[in-house]
Amino acid sequence: MGKAFKTGNLILLCLLLTFILAAIGTVLVRGLPDLPATFKAPPTLFAARLSLVTSLASTALCLVVAAPVAYALARYRLPGKGLLASALRIPLTLPPIVSGVCLLLLFGTTGFGEALTRLGLRFVFSVPGIIIAQFFVNVPSLLTVLKAAIEAVDVRLEYVARTLGCSPAKAFTGVTLPLVKNGLVAGIILTWSKAMGEFGAVLMLAGATRFKTETLPISLYLNMSTGDLEAVMAVATLLILLSLTSLTIFERLGARLGQPATGEANKA
Amino acid sequence: MVRQAALRLQGINKRLGNFHLKDLSLEIGPGEYFVLLGPTGAGKTLLLEIIAGIHPVDTGEIWLGGVNLTHLPPEKRRCGFVYQDYALFPHLTVRKNIAFGLKVNRVPAPEAEKRVEEMAALLGITHLLSRFPRTLSGGEQQRVALARALVIKPQVLLLDEPLAALDPRTKEALQRELQRLHRATGTLTVHVTHDFEEAFFLADRLGIIDHGELLQVGSPQEIFSRPSSARVAAFLGTENIYRSEVTYTDGKAFVRLGQALLEVETSLRGPVGISIRPEAIILSSRPQTRNCLAARVLTIHRRGLFLKVAVEAAGEKLTVLVPPREAESFAQAGDGRVYCCIPPAAINTFPS
Numbered sequence: 197m198g199k200a201f202k203t204g205n206l207i208l209l210c211l212l213l214t215f216i217l218a219a220i221g222t223v224l225v226r227g228l229p230d231l232p233a234t235f236k237a238p239p240t241l242f243a244a245r246l247s248l249v250t251s252l253a254s255t256a257l258c259l260v261v262a263a264p265v266a267y268a269l270a271r272y273r274l275p276g277k278g279l280l281a282s283a284l285r286i287p288l289t290l291p292p293i294v295s296g297v298c299l300l301l302l303f304g305t306t307g308f309g310e311a312l313t314r315l316g317l318r319f320v321f322s323v324p325g326i327i328i329a330q331f332f333v334n335v336p337s338l339l340t341v342l343k344a345a346i347e348a349v350d351v352r353l354e355y356v357a358r359t360l361g362c363s364p365a366k367a368f369t370g371v372t373l374p375l376v377k378n379g380l381v382a383g384i385i386l387t388w389s390k391a392m393g394e395f396g397a398v399l400m401l402a403g404a405t406r407f408k409t410e411t412l413p414i415s416l417y418l419n420m421s422t423g424d425l426e427a428v429m430a431v432a433t434l435l436i437l438l439s440l441t442s443l444t445i446f447e448r449l450g451a452r453l454g455q456p457a458t459g460e461a462n463k464a
Numbered sequence: 465m466v467r468q469a470a471l472r473l474q475g476i477n478k479r480l481g482n483f484h485l486k487d488l489s490l491e492i493g494p495g496e497y498f499v500l501l502g503p504t505g506a507g508k509t510l511l512l513e514i515i516a517g518i519h520p521v522d523t524g525e526i527w528l529g530g531v532n533l534t535h536l537p538p539e540k541r542r543c544g545f546v547y548q549d550y551a552l553f554p555h556l557t558v559r560k561n562i563a564f565g566l567k568v569n570r571v572p573a574p575e576a577e578k579r580v581e582e583m584a585a586l587l588g589i590t591h592l593l594s595r596f597p598r599t600l601s602g603g604e605q606q607r608v609a610l611a612r613a614l615v616i617k618p619q620v621l622l623l624d625e626p627l628a629a630l631d632p633r634t635k636e637a638l639q640r641e642l643q644r645l646h647r648a649t650g651t652l653t654v655h656v657t658h659d660f661e662e663a664f665f666l667a668d669r670l671g672i673i674d675h676g677e678l679l680q681v682g683s684p685q686e687i688f689s690r691p692s693s694a695r696v697a698a699f700l701g702t703e704n705i706y707r708s709e710v711t712y713t714d715g716k717a718f719v720r721l722g723q724a725l726l727e728v729e730t731s732l733r734g735p736v737g738i739s740i741r742p743e744a745i746i747l748s749s750r751p752q753t754r755n756c757l758a759a760r761v762l763t764i765h766r767r768g769l770f771l772k773v774a775v776e777a778a779g780e781k782l783t784v785l786v787p788p789r790e791a792e793s794f795a796q797a798g799d800g801r802v803y804c805c806i807p808p809a810a811i812n813t814f815p816s
Contacts, residue, residue, distance in 0.1 A: 352551045355518045358538035359545040360565030360616060370568070374555045 220436055227433030234430035242407055243415035243431070250323065250411060251391035254330035258338045258387050261331075263380075266342035267368065271351060281343070288336040295333050296400025303328070303401070325402035326409055330391040338387045345379025346372060382449035389442035393435055468494035468652055469529025471515070471620055476524035478514055483507045485514070485676040488524070492654065492669075497646050500656040501663040502673035503699065508656035511673070512622045515654065516543045528619055541620075544613030544651075548625040550605040552597035558584075558608050559593040565616035583615045586648065587641070603634040607641070614649060623655040627662055639665055660700070664688070672696050689741065692814050697739035703783040704740040707816055719811060722778035726755045726806060730813040737816040743785040744810035747773065751803045759804040777804045 234240050268274070269281055287295050303309040303319040312319065319325040349372050357367035373380075395413035402409040404418055412431055419427040476488040485507050492498045502508050513519050515526060517538035526533040533541050553561050562583060566576040584590045587607040597605055606626060613621060626642070627635045643666060646653055657663055663670055664684045672679045672687060679699075680692045691697035694705050708719045710732050718725040719738050730736070751758075759777035766772070770785045782804060 350551060352547055353553060355513065355516070355538070356545055356547070356551050356612075357553075357564070357568075358518065359516050359541070359543050359618075359622075360612070361539045361568040363537075363539060366568065370564075371553055 223429055223432045224436060227429030227431075230426050230430045231433055234427055237427065239406065239410065239415060239419075240427060240431060243410045243412045244434070246323070246326075246409075247392050247411040247413075250326040250330060251388055251394075254327045254334065254391045255384060255388045257327065257331050258335045259384060262335055262338040262342055262383075266339050266346055267372075269339075270343050270346035271354075284339060285336045287332055288340075292333050292394065292396030293400055294396075296329060296397035299325075299329060299332055299397065299401045320401065321403040321405070321409065323402070323409060326398050326411060329397035329401045330394045333394055333397045334387045334390050337390070338383045341379055341383035341386065342376070345376040345383075348379075349375045378449045382446050385442045385445050385449075389439055392438055468650065469531075469619065470494050471652055471654070472525075472527040473515070474525045474527070476511075476514065476526070477522045478510065478519065478524075479522060480510055480519060483510045483676060485511060488676075488678050490671060490678060490681065492652060495650045495652055497643075497653045497655065497666055497668045498671065499663040499667035499669075500654065500671045500673050501658065501660065502656070503658055506658075506673045507676040508673060509624050510676075512545070512624050512654065512656060515620065516545050516622055517541045542616065542618050544616060544618035544621045546606075546609045546613050546621075546623045546626050548628050550597075550602075550609040552605055552608055552612070554597055556596075557593065558589065558595050558597065558600070561597065561608055562593075562611045562615055564612060569616065579615055580611075583611045586614075586645070587611045601634075602630050603638060606630065606638060610642075610645065614645070614651070618651060621651045621653040623653065625657055626655065628657070628659070635662075642666060672699060674699060690812050690814075691739055694737050694739070694814070694816075697737075697812070697814075702739045702741055704742060704745075706738050706780065707735070708738045708813075709735045710813065719813065721757075722780035724757055724778035726811060727808045728811045728813060729808050730811075732813050732815065735816045736813045739812045739814070740782070740806060740810055741812075742772070742783045743770070744807065745782060745784040746805040746807075747775070747784055747786055747790070747802050748805065749802060752805050754805070755808060756803050756805045759802050761800040761802060775802065775804055 235244070265284070269277065269284075274280060290298075300320060303312065303325070309320070317324065319328050353371050353375075354362075354364075354367040357371045358364070362370060392411075393413055394411075395417065398409070398411060398414065399417070404410070404414045406418060410418065412435055416428055416431040416435070419425075419431065471492040473488060473490045476485055478485045482505075488511070500508050500511065510519065514521055517533065517536060517540075521534065524534075528541075553564065556564065559580060562580045563576055566579060571579070580593075581590070584593055587610060589604065589607045589611065592600060592604060592608070597608065600608065610626075623642075627638055630638060639662060642655075646666075655666060667684050669682060670684050670687050671681045674695060680687055680696045682690075687696065688700060691700055691702065697705050706721060708721065710728070710730055711718050711720070711725070712733075717728050717730050719728045719730075719736065720726075721738070728738075746752075747759075757777040759775040759782070762774040762776055762781070764771055764773050767785065769787070771788055773784045773786060775782050775784060784804070
């Protein structure tokens, strides 16, 4: 009985693994040989460049916003903090395409959107729209990673730093920040690779226009609809390699992230 | 060293989570070693963090000499803080941990280095300077935490259960170390602990704190022999606590214990509480003249080097601690009949 249970579980594990590897492998096998050639094609080159620029910009924006918010959630006594944290996680649970619709309406049809347009800030069907869409979808996950990392650092380390002469900001940069370094790097890589692959929200807000809002996933989508399968494979291969690389880095840093940053005194 | 000022807490009230400090007032003299003694959860750590400025008070004021600290942030108060588990910065070497406060306060590098070296030498941790905190033993970490707090020449040194996580031998060594450091630096020190021995060894003066209330302040001797309330007496392990009243006959004061009247040294009148330390009571096989009651032995247990004897006298139960040899003399009598003598000076009275 017990043996059959174990065998059954292991067989399913093997099947699942085969399924995943087969699906990815098919694309890699067909896409890898064409990769260098496709990469010289102007559309792919444009898409790669645009993806890189927008993903870096949105990651930077995520970081600038998420770090202070994560600190506030981790350290301050706020009324209804649990509810607040949940509300900030909403974009994480929405289908990205729905997030895209929300953003499209906010920036397109409301007074807020019109006011921004009058100021020369156009987010609908534009490159800034790509950045905003990536930001909206990705900021909750970075927030979650950073909040967990800050909470893992004993707040009394900051207290001691304060008594030694640090302002609150200096206590953060001098003590907490170095201790959350791994979490920070892991979070940035996660955010960046998700931004590189973001499709639904970008499609809705920024549209899919060749040589204008054509990021790598959008390029893949456009190539698919025109039947250029070689280009599809090449772009898909590129995105798979990117994801695998960032997954590896994230897992490695994540493993070290799990170690306590402090409070080790008693174990010594 | 720096000229020192007294630390004065006036009517401190603070609620934080489950803790509530109630109308706490206290004055600690310049250079004094003050120990706050109280059970776990009494609000001791909270009080230290309030002195350091980590939590603002709800009401009340904190003064250091002529300076009102109440609304100053921690970085302006110059309080050195040492936590029970040391809270060393794990990403910095011992040297950088100690130098942290000097660097923040922009002390020039050559002087900072000199002060770190001096402080390390004072604490005997020079050989550890290039190590990381996680590679140190508890006692070593404690010395580093002390060095880090003292190197900034704090006006006040705050120690939160600094010896609680150490094994008994290291603890004793560090206890002497704290005494030596205090004599060397003369820094006003507030040390909180739940350990009597530690408190009595180190304290110039003691405060007993429980449930956020400061119950009594005085010299260790005074608090030990003259607790001012039943709560303090009970916390100090005095098992003989009774309700009583003081009466005067021929100008002499007496308190009632069960059916007996005992001579006592007190200035109180009327209803009082009394406490008698178990080691101050004398058991003997023969009656003596003053405050001597016929008693019956109920139980005898070993407690450390002493025997804990429960006796009944005048209708009350008393606990007595006696050395084993002394116990033999009355145990031989066999029938459990002894005499229980309570010196008048050993009876502590407090308002009930």
